[in-house]
Amino acid sequence: MRITNSMLVNNLMRNLNQNLNRLDKYNNQLATGRKYAHISDDPVALIYGQAARNKLARLSHYQRTVGSAQDWLRQVETGARDLQERIADIYTEVVGASTDVNNISDKNNIAELVKQLRDHYLDTLNTSFGDKFVYAGYNTPGNSLSGPITGPFQFKDGLFTYNGYDMTALLQIDSINLTSGKIANLNFEIYDMLQTLERTDPGLAAAPAALGLPPVIDTTRIDDLNDKIADVLSKISALDPNIHPGLIDPAEPDYDPIYNVKAEDLRGELNVLQGQLADINGKVDSLKEKWDKRDELIKELTSIEVNYPLESTAPALSIVSADYVLAYDAATGKVNVTLGYTDIEGNGQTKKIVNDSVNGLTNKIMHEPDRLEYSEFTAMLDVLRKDVLSFDVGPGVSMDVTFNGIDLVLFKTVADDGQPVIRNIFTLLDDVYAMASDPSTRASELGVFIRELQDAQNHLLTKVAEIGGRTRRLELLEVRYGMDEIGYEQMKSDAEDVDAAEVIMYLKMAEAVYQAALSSGARIIQPTLMDFLR
Numbered sequence: 001m002r003i004t005n006s007m008l009v010n011n012l013m014r015n016l017n018q019n020l021n022r023l024d025k026y027n028n029q030l031a032t033g034r035k036y037a038h039i040s041d042d043p044v045a046l047i048y049g050q051a052a053r054n055k056l057a058r059l060s061h062y063q064r065t066v067g068s069a070q071d072w073l074r075q076v077e078t079g080a081r082d083l084q085e086r087i088a089d090i091y092t093e094v095v096g097a098s099t100d101v102n103n104i105s106d107k108n109n110i111a112e113l114v115k116q117l118r119d120h121y122l123d124t125l126n127t128s129f130g131d132k133f134v135y136a137g138y139n140t141p142g143n144s145l146s147g148p149i150t151g152p153f154q155f156k157d158g159l160f161t162y163n164g165y166d167m168t169a170l171l172q173i174d175s176i177n178l179t180s181g182k183i184a185n186l187n188f189e190i191y192d193m194l195q196t197l198e199r200t201d202p203g204l205a206a207a208p209a210a211l212g213l214p215p216v217i218d219t220t221r222i223d224d225l226n227d228k229i230a231d232v233l234s235k236i237s238a239l240d241p242n243i244h245p246g247l248i249d250p251a252e253p254d255y256d257p258i259y260n261v262k263a264e265d266l267r268g269e270l271n272v273l274q275g276q277l278a279d280i281n282g283k284v285d286s287l288k289e290k291w292d293k294r295d296e297l298i299k300e301l302t303s304i305e306v307n308y309p310l311e312s313t314a315p316a317l318s319i320v321s322a323d324y325v326l327a328y329d330a331a332t333g334k335v336n337v338t339l340g341y342t343d344i345e346g347n348g349q350t351k352k353i354v355n356d357s358v359n360g361l362t363n364k365i366m367h368e369p370d371r372l373e374y375s376e377f378t379a380m381l382d383v384l385r386k387d388v389l390s391f392d393v394g395p396g397v398s399m400d401v402t403f404n405g406i407d408l409v410l411f412k413t414v415a416d417d418g419q420p421v422i423r424n425i426f427t428l429l430d431d432v433y434a435m436a437s438d439p440s441t442r443a444s445e446l447g448v449f450i451r452e453l454q455d456a457q458n459h460l461l462t463k464v465a466e467i468g469g470r471t472r473r474l475e476l477l478e479v480r481y482g483m484d485e486i487g488y489e490q491m492k493s494d495a496e497d498v499d500a501a502e503v504i505m506y507l508k509m510a511e512a513v514y515q516a517a518l519s520s521g522a523r524i525i526q527p528t529l530m531d532f533l534r
Helices: 005-032 043-098 102-124 166-171 177-198 220-237 258-304 369-383 425-437 443-494 500-526 529-533
Strands: 153-156 160-161 319-329 334-344 350-355 389-396 397-400 410-414 420-424
Touching: 005 500, 043 102, 043 425, 043 443, 102 153, 102 425, 160 166, 177 258, 220 258, 369 443, 389 443, 397 443, 410 443, 420 425, 420 443, 425 443
Parallel strands: none
Antiparallel strands: 153 160, 319 334, 334 350, 389 397, 410 420
16 A cells, blocks of 8 residues: 555644643643543543532531531520529528528528529520520510510419410319320210211211210121121132142143133132221221220229318318229219218217218319310420421431420429429429518428429439430531541542542653654655755
């Protein structure tokens, strides 16, 4: 093949252009620090790097959220610790007064201290951070142009309110109210379920003659379904391919072409019957479960020890002992208290008197009004307790970063009769203030509040510990996100970033090749006619 001068020139120019492209590529990589300049250069690396960027952007959002959550928790912890310390101050003064460390003249000073610390407690509950209250969820302070700024928590004349709701009503709810309310709810749930069954499955279940009797379940339908299922199963067994293998094998001489149709129809009928039976059994089991739960609550109710002030219409000269018996009348849905006490008659002999006219819980029937009142109250309290700030600190991870002030005010303690009760810290402090400011009260009598003040301190310490747990969890998330950030940055670097040393090496190699190509090209290209004429 004849090699012409133009062929040499063309090949030289093409090779020089390729060398220049390599030089341009390495120069761009070195100047930008990226492996590719266009999507077509490396689509896979581009997708990989973009995924890392998206993860880093989302991670950055969660890191900022965790930081904000930590700021809020620090505010909440500061306030909770402050509240606990104020209760501790009052506790110290009350203990000092009850042990005669302080004299009677110091009682007025204690009263003034309790009053100021009580008001400080309220001020702390209404503390705001930024544009939100710390202990009042998404309530906002507002501005002075729309009227006087008042916090969501108010305490006046012994009444503690949150957003206008009277929280002192909770003190009237004891274990008897709660348990009897639950029984009333179950009574109406069972009644509603019976009405629904009457509409959807007439005759399946009937309401009992009295509330003390379980619902009447008609087993006729259940037995009938079981019989039908047994009949279909026997028909399917008759079509057993193990008994008649030729029925399902077209190669057999006794092959039955409609066998599969028959078997499929029977299986379909069986599925329908079994579904109907499962539905009916589910309804019956649900009804029985509610009834069994009702029986458990009735047993729980009747086991509650009752210790109410003696209020009897019967005359009593000298009561030796008194026993209260709590009973739930399942036939009427009433809660009754029966009082039996031993009385000394005029002749000095004792006599057992039974009186069922004790005020308070006598004939407390849990019908619709009581049920609605109980449901509305518990629903309201649940909603108010959930009025807290919540942050998304991770994918599908939400954390409450504040408490509602209700949880810092209401605490559990034990009454004088040994029964657990819910106490209001503001009511407690108001009682301490009232007794300390009463001139007729001795300082030592303040000791009756020692146990409740201890319980209030323990309650607040528990809340502080809970805040510490949440803070620790956020710290762990912060560390994990830091490690994730390093991993995603490495992932992005592997996909996009170049190795500078490696690129410089390739650049120098390409430069050497280009210079060699120029040198060799200058020697192999033949001189033109003009060169000879010169």
